Amino acid sequence: MKEMEVELLRLIEKNANLEVEKIAKLMGKSTDEIKELIGHLEKKKAILGYSTLIDWAKVLDKEEVTAMIDVKVAPARGVGFDKVAERIYRFPEVKAVYLMSGAYDLSVTVKGKTMMEIGHFISEKLSTLDSVLSTTTHFVLKKYKHDGIILEDEDEGDKRIVVSP
Amino acid sequence: MTKTSYISKQVADLKPSGIRRFFDLAAQMDDVISLGVGEPDFVTPWNFIEQSFHSLEQGYTSYTENAGMIELRNEISNYLRKNYHLTYDPTDQVIVSVGASQAIDLALRAVIDPGDEVIVVEPSFVAYVPTVRLAGGIPVTIQTRAENEFKLTPEQLEQAITPKTKAIILCNPNNPTGSLLLKEELEQLAKVIEKHDLLVLSDEIYAELTYDDVYTSFPSIADMKKRTILISGFSKAFAMTGWRLGYAAGPTEFIAAMVKIHQYTMMCAPTMAQHAALEAMKNGRQSVLQMMESYKQRRNFIVSSLNEAGLHCPTPGGAFYAFPSIQTTGLSSAEFAEQLLHQEQVAVVPGDVFGASGEGYIRCSYATSLKQLDEAMSRIKRFVIKRRALQSSQ
Numbered sequence: 001m002k003e004m005e006v007e008l009l010r011l012i013e014k015n016a017n018l019e020v021e022k023i024a025k026l027m028g029k030s031t032d033e034i035k036e037l038i039g040h041l042e043k044k045k046a047i048l049g050y051s052t053l054i055d056w057a058k059v060l061d062k063e064e065v066t067a068m069i070d071v072k073v074a075p076a077r078g079v080g081f082d083k084v085a086e087r088i089y090r091f092p093e094v095k096a097v098y099l100m101s102g103a104y105d106l107s108v109t110v111k112g113k114t115m116m117e118i119g120h121f122i123s124e125k126l127s128t129l130d131s132v133l134s135t136t137t138h139f140v141l142k143k144y145k146h147d148g149i150i151l152e153d154e155d156e157g158d159k160r161i162v163v164s165p
Numbered sequence: 166m167t168k169t170s171y172i173s174k175q176v177a178d179l180k181p182s183g184i185r186r187f188f189d190l191a192a193q194m195d196d197v198i199s200l201g202v203g204e205p206d207f208v209t210p211w212n213f214i215e216q217s218f219h220s221l222e223q224g225y226t227s228y229t230e231n232a233g234m235i236e237l238r239n240e241i242s243n244y245l246r247k248n249y250h251l252t253y254d255p256t257d258q259v260i261v262s263v264g265a266s267q268a269i270d271l272a273l274r275a276v277i278d279p280g281d282e283v284i285v286v287e288p289s290f291v292a293y294v295p296t297v298r299l300a301g302g303i304p305v306t307i308q309t310r311a312e313n314e315f316k317l318t319p320e321q322l323e324q325a326i327t328p329k330t331k332a333i334i335l336c337n338p339n340n341p342t343g344s345l346l347l348k349e350e351l352e353q354l355a356k357v358i359e360k361h362d363l364l365v366l367s368d369e370i371y372a373e374l375t376y377d378d379v380y381t382s383f384p385s386i387a388d389m390k391k392r393t394i395l396i397s398g399f400s401k402a403f404a405m406t407g408w409r410l411g412y413a414a415g416p417t418e419f420i421a422a423m424v425k426i427h428q429y430t431m432m433c434a435p436t437m438a439q440h441a442a443l444e445a446m447k448n449g450r451q452s453v454l455q456m457m458e459s460y461k462q463r464r465n466f467i468v469s470s471l472n473e474a475g476l477h478c479p480t481p482g483g484a485f486y487a488f489p490s491i492q493t494t495g496l497s498s499a500e501f502a503e504q505l506l507h508q509e510q511v512a513v514v515p516g517d518v519f520g521a522s523g524e525g526y527i528r529c530s531y532a533t534s535l536k537q538l539d540e541a542m543s544r545i546k547r548f549v550i551k552r553r554a555l556q557s558s559q
Contacts, residue, residue, distance in 0.1 A: 007458065022539070025469050026462035162512055163188040163201035165291045165340075 016050040066140040070104040072133040183518030191512040200529040201512040205404040210452040213441040220440035231428040233261025240446035249382035253414040265398035265411035275422035277302040284333040287520025308522035315342040332364040341528035343481025348381040365393040373402035375483035376461040408438040463531040474546035485532040509544035
């Protein structure tokens with residue numbers, strides 16, 4: 001059962017768009033079995049959602065601006081970093097928050113339409129939080145690979161000869 | 166030049182590979198989806214490639230020992246022990262070759278005297294028969310049957326043996342049928358082999374690509390190690406076809422003879438490829454497992470799709486080939502493959518190029534992206550339906 005779950009998750013991790021019928025054929029199971037398994041994994045929140053990886057630069061004139069912000073915070077007694085992390089991750093412009101080991105505490109990824117917009121968020125919302133001690137902002141200049149996918153892959157075509165022994 | 170031909174009679178008499186003819190046909194066309202490719206669709210894992218770059222940067226651009234770098238032979242020896250419970254001394258029982266193909270050639274040349282018979286089990290990889298001939302031997306083919314899942318039976322083997330029989334080439338899992346001989350079946354064959362004192366060339370290039378059953382390496386069968394030359398390599402499971410790197414392991418006497426030929430005709434396998442292979446042996450397991458899972462899924466997919474399309478196809482136990490029957494279409498293998506190519510731009514290999522018993526079958530490689538495979542299956546289905554309509558109107 002566990003093996004089946006892992007195999008299914010690996011398949012849809014790579015391609016959430018894969019039809020149930022195809023998953024069933026690939027795994028040698030019936031479509032009902034696969035539907036049930038997906039339902040089960042959704043229920044126990046192993047599957048949290050189905051998002052699409054988009055290269056917005058291909059569609060919009062200007063790509064959104066992404067910033068990764070290193071945040072130093074003062075943890076609060078009893079709740080540690082969790083409370084301040086929550087204060088931060090509830091903002092919709094915040095796309096990711098991780099507690100980090102090392103020189104700073106929280107890594108916060110923010111997306112905005114312009115650099116100004118992100119600057120505004122940092123100066124008005126983030127750095128004004130009581131427990132935030134300092135912020136260091138890094139703007140993303142170019143994305144090469146995101147979530148395991150290479151964005152500007154050169155010729156991916158099949159380089160093999162057509163027929164071989 | 167006064168002679169009518171300077172080409173040796175041996176070579177002049179060799180039949181060109183049926184695959185070659187089909188390749189020429191398919192290569193002329195655009196937008197062909199090819200299920201005719203006998204190699205992985207994966208590019209070599211990056212860490213192997215990167216290790217090869219590193220070796221070049223370090224200046225490893227000269228020859229290696231004839232038998233291959235001792236570090237690599239050590240790793241191959243470890244690998245065979247860990248995965249197949251085989252013990253080979255890396256110093257004199259392992260040779261690194263230029264692809265498994267060269268290992269087959271070396272092994273045959275090392276053991277064959279003119280007139281010796283070598284048994285080839287068909288349908289088979291297209292190189293065995295010509296390689297036996299070029300080594301001066303006489304190939305004796307056995308035609309395995311679909312009703313036996315294209316597996317060699319002890320009775321068939323017994324019948325093919327004559328006083329001149331010296332060796333048998335076994336390919337397990339088999340190219341082109343994907344058929345996998347299991348332990349008990351190998352044990353039955355071993356009895357006949359022992360009885361007639363034959364040598365075995367065990368081509369296990371697809372050994373890692375077995376999906377349902379535990380794989381048994383032939384020399385691990387009781388008493389078989391001393392009469393077996395194990396041949397394998399990095400091409401298939403490690404996705405390294407273009408690197409041309411294989412190996413053979415066997416009793417010292419055989420490996421020494423093979424090294425003797427190798428040192429005069431090849432010197433050594435390419436050094437940068439040996440460095441990549443070293444990385445593959447040390448840190449390649451995860452990549453191999455990932456590729457295996459993907460092949461298994463695509464095997465399930467192609468087998469159920471071919472059966473749905475009306476082409477009977479049992480589930481192959483290994484390699485990355487499906488070998489469905491096309492007999493219900495009333496076409497020969499060659500006709501089916503040619504018409505499919507022209508009408509639907511899908512390339513498959515007609516089964517008869519792998520031997521007479523392959524007639525009535527086609528080889529479909531599922532080492533192709535799921536997207537392409539899915540499209541190819543729709544086209545094959547459409548082709549079969551059209552063909553059926555034509556048959557019933559006649």
